[in-house]
Amino acid sequence: MAYKFRRQIFGFMDLLRFKRMVPVRENKLAEAPATPLPLTYRVNETAKILHPGLQTAELVAVEDVAADMKTYTFRLSKKMIFRAGQYVTVGHNVGESFVSRPYAVSSSPFTALRKGELSVTVKKAGFFSGWLYENAKPGDSFTIGDPSGFFFYDGVRDRSDIVGIAGGSGITPFVCMARAIAEGSENFNLTLLYGARTQADLAFKAELDRLAGNNFKVVYILSDENKPGYENGFITAEIIKKYAPESYSVMLCGPQAMYDFADKQLAQLGVGGKYVRKEANCLGNRDVKPEKYNLTVHIRDEVFKVAADSRETLLAAMERAGLKVPSKCRAGGCGYCHSRLIDGKFSIAGGDKRRLADSKFGYIHPCCTYPDSDMEIEVPQGE
Numbered sequence: 399m400a401y402k403f404r405r406q407i408f409g410f411m412d413l414l415r416f417k418r419m420v421p422v423r424e425n426k427l428a429e430a431p432a433t434p435l436p437l438t439y440r441v442n443e444t445a446k447i448l449h450p451g452l453q454t455a456e457l458v459a460v461e462d463v464a465a466d467m468k469t470y471t472f473r474l475s476k477k478m479i480f481r482a483g484q485y486v487t488v489g490h491n492v493g494e495s496f497v498s499r500p501y502a503v504s505s506s507p508f509t510a511l512r513k514g515e516l517s518v519t520v521k522k523a524g525f526f527s528g529w530l531y532e533n534a535k536p537g538d539s540f541t542i543g544d545p546s547g548f549f550f551y552d553g554v555r556d557r558s559d560i561v562g563i564a565g566g567s568g569i570t571p572f573v574c575m576a577r578a579i580a581e582g583s584e585n586f587n588l589t590l591l592y593g594a595r596t597q598a599d600l601a602f603k604a605e606l607d608r609l610a611g612n613n614f615k616v617v618y619i620l621s622d623e624n625k626p627g628y629e630n631g632f633i634t635a636e637i638i639k640k641y642a643p644e645s646y647s648v649m650l651c652g653p654q655a656m657y658d659f660a661d662k663q664l665a666q667l668g669v670g671g672k673y674v675r676k677e678a679n680c681l682g683n684r685d686v687k688p689e690k691y692n693l694t695v696h697i698r699d700e701v702f703k704v705a706a707d708s709r710e711t712l713l714a715a716m717e718r719a720g721l722k723v724p725s726k727c728r729a730g731g732c733g734y735c736h737s738r739l740i741d742g743k744f745s746i747a748g749g750d751k752r753r754l755a756d757s758k759f760g761y762i763h764p765c766c767t768y769p770d771s772d773m774e775i776e777v778p779q780g781e
């Protein structure tokens with residue numbers, strides 16, 4: 399029986415009603431079964447699988463897949479569900495610091511769910527990827543983050559025919575998509591235009607050829623070699639038109655130079671706006687005159703003084719100093735590193751992706767923010 403309080407002139411009426419409520423409660427308690435409450439509920443278990451949080455995973459295999467590219471397969475300690483095209487962070491201690499980077503998953507969603515294994519394919523480039531290439535070996539333990547990012551097919555947002563444009567290690571999310579289409583965990587049509595310099599730079603070619611069928615097609619475009627069975631040159635408007643279906647959305651993953659070139663080609667075809675999506679690239683050093691700055695970092699009740707450099711992001715400066723701070727995409731897109739600016743001048747790279755309220759009330763994303771003066775910021779504690 400629901401008990402209703404009514405507005406009274408004299409508050410003591412509420413006291414009388416409260417007194418009458420006591421026997422009602424006692425009756426309800428007496429009627430209730432004595433069986434203990436369940437320890438967990440299905441919805442909680444599903445939420446745990448959808449958002450497993452950081453987990454420890456053992457590296458179980460390392461495999462060469464192309465020039466300077468390796469696939470690293472991890473045995474997960476928790477179940478994981480993800481959409482083909484998403485990324486996870488992979489972290490490990492390097493020297494004194496814990497370092498992590500986002501990598502697109504190359505294995506299929508069913509492999510994670512049924513075998514408990516997940517693979518990322520990484521090109522030897524940059525600090526952590528270079529370290530992985532030289533040092534990671536089966537048996538090593540890593541920290542794997544939640545599946546993240548929006549670079550996946552969405553039936554509401556995208557047309558059912560997707561033209562994928564991949565360059566270099568940007569092939570990784572598309573390999574995952576091709577595997578997912580084949581196993582039935584994704585349902586859309588993918589025409590993949592895969593550009594590389596030479597045949598030796600193509601990763602997963604044998605498997606992509608094997609997966610090609612009704613819903614998945616692949617075309618290879620080599621810029622530095624002219625071979626039968628391959629297109630030669632770059633992924634131009636002419637090539638896209640030759641292989642694309644009548645109406646399509648475009649998903650691109652590759653280096654910035656490829657995006658700049660593809661923008662011009664797609665504009666010639668009248669394809670743009672919501673029909674074109676690009677996977678963001680991690681931001682590295684910027685090309686400016688080197689200047690040394692002081693960065694003051696507040697994390698909860700502690701204050702740290704960190705050396706910063708005009709060429710590197712605030713996130714890189716904090717990580718180099720051994721501070722444990724949050725990061726995921728490292729491209730300004732996920733908001734995970736969202737921090738409060740207290741003082742200082744800065745520049746943002748890769749396009750300002752902050753919400754309007756964040757820029758208005760002085761919040762920044764250290765992963766894409768470079769110092770232009772001494773700075774003071776307040777950062778959430780990393781996990």
Ligand code: FES
Binds near residue numbers: 724725727730732735
């Ligand atoms: S790590 Fe994603 S916005 Fe900074």
